[in-house]
Amino acid sequence: MATNEGHDTAPLFAMIGAVSPVLVPYTQERIVGELWHRPGLAPRDRALVTLAILVSRNAALAYPHYVNKALDSGLTGAEVSELLTHLAFYAGWPSAFGAMPVVREIFAQRGIPAAQLPEVSPALLPPPAPAESAARAAFLAETLAPVSPALAHFTGDLLEGEVWRRPGLTPRDRALATLAALATLGQAEFFPSYLGRALRLGVTAEEFGEALAHVAFYGGWGLAIRATLAAKPILAAQPA
Amino acid sequence: MATNEGHDTAPLFAMIGAVSPVLVPYTQERIVGELWHRPGLAPRDRALVTLAILVSRNAALAYPHYVNKALDSGLTGAEVSELLTHLAFYAGWPSAFGAMPVVREIFAQRGIPAAQLPEVSPALLPPPAPAESAARAAFLAETLAPVSPALAHFTGDLLEGEVWRRPGLTPRDRALATLAALATLGQAEFFPSYLGRALRLGVTAEEFGEALAHVAFYGGWGLAIRATLAAKPILAAQPA
Amino acid sequence: MATNEGHDTAPLFAMIGAVSPVLVPYTQERIVGELWHRPGLAPRDRALVTLAILVSRNAALAYPHYVNKALDSGLTGAEVSELLTHLAFYAGWPSAFGAMPVVREIFAQRGIPAAQLPEVSPALLPPPAPAESAARAAFLAETLAPVSPALAHFTGDLLEGEVWRRPGLTPRDRALATLAALATLGQAEFFPSYLGRALRLGVTAEEFGEALAHVAFYGGWGLAIRATLAAKPILAAQPA
Numbered sequence: 001m002a003t004n005e006g007h008d009t010a011p012l013f014a015m016i017g018a019v020s021p022v023l024v025p026y027t028q029e030r031i032v033g034e035l036w037h038r039p040g041l042a043p044r045d046r047a048l049v050t051l052a053i054l055v056s057r058n059a060a061l062a063y064p065h066y067v068n069k070a071l072d073s074g075l076t077g078a079e080v081s082e083l084l085t086h087l088a089f090y091a092g093w094p095s096a097f098g099a100m101p102v103v104r105e106i107f108a109q110r111g112i113p114a115a116q117l118p119e120v121s122p123a124l125l126p127p128p129a130p131a132e133s134a135a136r137a138a139f140l141a142e143t144l145a146p147v148s149p150a151l152a153h154f155t156g157d158l159l160e161g162e163v164w165r166r167p168g169l170t171p172r173d174r175a176l177a178t179l180a181a182l183a184t185l186g187q188a189e190f191f192p193s194y195l196g197r198a199l200r201l202g203v204t205a206e207e208f209g210e211a212l213a214h215v216a217f218y219g220g221w222g223l224a225i226r227a228t229l230a231a232k233p234i235l236a237a238q239p240a
Numbered sequence: 241m242a243t244n245e246g247h248d249t250a251p252l253f254a255m256i257g258a259v260s261p262v263l264v265p266y267t268q269e270r271i272v273g274e275l276w277h278r279p280g281l282a283p284r285d286r287a288l289v290t291l292a293i294l295v296s297r298n299a300a301l302a303y304p305h306y307v308n309k310a311l312d313s314g315l316t317g318a319e320v321s322e323l324l325t326h327l328a329f330y331a332g333w334p335s336a337f338g339a340m341p342v343v344r345e346i347f348a349q350r351g352i353p354a355a356q357l358p359e360v361s362p363a364l365l366p367p368p369a370p371a372e373s374a375a376r377a378a379f380l381a382e383t384l385a386p387v388s389p390a391l392a393h394f395t396g397d398l399l400e401g402e403v404w405r406r407p408g409l410t411p412r413d414r415a416l417a418t419l420a421a422l423a424t425l426g427q428a429e430f431f432p433s434y435l436g437r438a439l440r441l442g443v444t445a446e447e448f449g450e451a452l453a454h455v456a457f458y459g460g461w462g463l464a465i466r467a468t469l470a471a472k473p474i475l476a477a478q479p480a
Numbered sequence: 481m482a483t484n485e486g487h488d489t490a491p492l493f494a495m496i497g498a499v500s501p502v503l504v505p506y507t508q509e510r511i512v513g514e515l516w517h518r519p520g521l522a523p524r525d526r527a528l529v530t531l532a533i534l535v536s537r538n539a540a541l542a543y544p545h546y547v548n549k550a551l552d553s554g555l556t557g558a559e560v561s562e563l564l565t566h567l568a569f570y571a572g573w574p575s576a577f578g579a580m581p582v583v584r585e586i587f588a589q590r591g592i593p594a595a596q597l598p599e600v601s602p603a604l605l606p607p608p609a610p611a612e613s614a615a616r617a618a619f620l621a622e623t624l625a626p627v628s629p630a631l632a633h634f635t636g637d638l639l640e641g642e643v644w645r646r647p648g649l650t651p652r653d654r655a656l657a658t659l660a661a662l663a664t665l666g667q668a669e670f671f672p673s674y675l676g677r678a679l680r681l682g683v684t685a686e687e688f689g690e691a692l693a694h695v696a697f698y699g700g701w702g703l704a705i706r707a708t709l710a711a712k713p714i715l716a717a718q719p720a
Contacts, residue, residue, distance in 0.1 A: 015580055018594065019561055019580045019583045019587065020562075020564050020565045020568075021597055021599070021600050022565055022599075022646075023565055023576070026568075026638070054574065057575070059572075059574035059575075059578075061577065061578055062577070186666055186667075205627075208628075209627055209628035209629060212630070212631050213630035213633075216631055217634075218574065220570055220575075221569050222570060222662060222667040225624070225670070226669065228627045232623065232626065235627060
């Protein structure tokens with residue numbers, strides 16, 4: 001089976017070095033050598049987070065390297081597939097579709113067959129606990145529906161009722177990827193609900209903190225600072 | 241005359257299905273089959289809104305399908321042209337320019353001649369009513385000019401004084417497209433002026449609500465939620 | 481040496497004119513003829529600001545013209561190189577990498593050799609004055625580190641400790657480019673620290689105001705309005 005080792009990065013770094021020489025060691029030493037090897041977040045999760053960031057930024061040129069890296073780091077083809085489905089909702093359909101040609105080609109190169117991809121209609125995971133389900137229903141009915149019945153409908157029926165309950169990605173992985181996407185999309189205003197949910201689903205505060213450094217390098221520094229400022233009071237209010 | 245029916249979507253869906261099988265029925269059944277057929281917003285207006293969203297996201301891969309769909313749904317070539325002029329200001333010059341090659345090719349395929357495009361210097365529509373004109377002049381003089389005389393100048397002289405008064409797109413269509421663009425650009429903070437203006441120009445609250453579901457699918461869910469939260473108090477304050 | 485005069489814009493304008501005829505005079509007369517010739521900001525600085533905006537928007541189609549224009553306007557190849565290094569941090573790695581192929585080709589066409597590019601490890605400029613250094617250290621330790629030790633580490637050690645102190649671009653130029661990037665990225669919330677810093681480093685309020693009109697045309701109107709609103713109280717609080 002082909003791996004990322006077959007993906008030669010020498011031409012890329014020759015090109016970068018011909019324009020901005022210092023970005024070569026910054027990339028190789030600080031990002032690849034240091035950031036990706038820090039404790040606190042597994043390489044597989046760093047790859048998950050990075051793909052969520054790249055798709056949110058529509059960073060198509062980076063897909064060949066990072067999709068291969070994700071598959072080399074322990075994400076399965078099925079998980080990459082399901083991640084793109086999930087990101088279609090948060091980053092928008094066109095951003096998810098934009099990643100498909102590269103991913104299809106990599107799936108073919110690696111011999112990942114269609115039979116391994118998530119089913120269209122799998123048995124769904126159970127809905128959230130009654131208290132959370134009731135809170136969500138109230139938000140839909142009282143906040144979204146009066147402005148956009150269509151948005152309330154598709155949020156309840158499709159995004160929450162179906163996508164989040166698909167078994168192709170664990171709820172914990174969905175929550176971690178969603179935090180990275182929201183941060184990268186500049187939407188840290190939704191952390192009060194999404195960060196709390198992620199912590200309940202098993203994302204640790206340490207993992208989240210590591211993910212924010214990926215947002216800084218791959219999405220831009222200001223987005224990571226904004227996300228940090230939004231997260232601080234939420235994390236501080238968590239029971240110890 | 242060629243139509244979108246000649247635009248074969250089978251290869252696209254084969255590609256999507258080879259990566260994320262469930263995105264095929266989500267797209268064909270939930271977006272194409274359901275969203276686009278809801279009452280409350282005409283198909284022609286859904287196409288207008290969707291183009292505004294796609295250009296705001298610079299979603300170039302989607303242009304061939306959706307420009308054809310817009311022309312099949314009742315938008316004229318002249319309206320598509322004028323919409324791109326308008327979006328140059330809100331989404332930035334590069335995003336509008338990025339749509340031009342595809343649109344030019346589609347105009348050529350469909351035999352839309354240059355003579356049908358909006359004039360460079362048409363007779364302009366009248367300016368807003370005196371009270372609104374005075375309020376805008378005060379905003380330019382008191383808020384923009386002290387920081388950026390250049391921005392105040394081009395806003396008053398060009399964007400408000402000329403672009404919004406060009407007859408190639410009705411003020412109601414401009415207002416609807418601008419709301420979709422602002423929501424997609426994450427700039428719902430400007431709804432206090434733009435949503436009120438849109439309602440006065442004939443956009444209904446129901447049409448706006450339907451447009452937000454297009455923002456969700458084509459631009460990303462969080463942008464639609466943000467826009468909904470920003471719009472709620474404005475809509476609630478409207479006279480019944 | 482080749483110049484931008486060899487970069488024929490006639491095909492571009494023929495293409496634009498075949499879709500949106502009025503965007504041709506808007507571009508040639510209002511942007512090229514008027515905006516770029518206003519007093520208050522040097523053409524070289526307008527080019528610096530415009531590159532920062534374009535990279536922040538990932539506007540790849542515009543790079544050939546504007547990189548050449550920058551080099552024709554007085555920016556050196558070394559400054560363009562260092563600007564891209566700087567923007568990698570604020571706009572994210574993929575956006576900076578996306579500009580590299582075009583810049584490398586232009587450097588080759590113009591005969592800008594690798595020896596003229598900024599060194600990987602130059603002698604760094606001195607750190608900020610003790611009071612500012614202490615304020616930054618406190619922000620890292622008290623605000624960033626509790627949420628993301630990794631982000632605090634890379635911000636202090638790399639972005640502030642090294643990048644901002646590299647001599648390839650003056651601190652004043654870095655500050656001006658950063659303001660344009662932050663405005664274009666929708667991150668005017670950071671102006672309280674960055675705009676004050678820029679003014680101390682020699683950017684004038686007039687230069688900043690002119691830069692915002694570039695943000696309007698190249699990044700989109702709402703971003704420029706948002707930046708203006710954020711800057712107003714900061715500028716008003718400056719000593720006369």
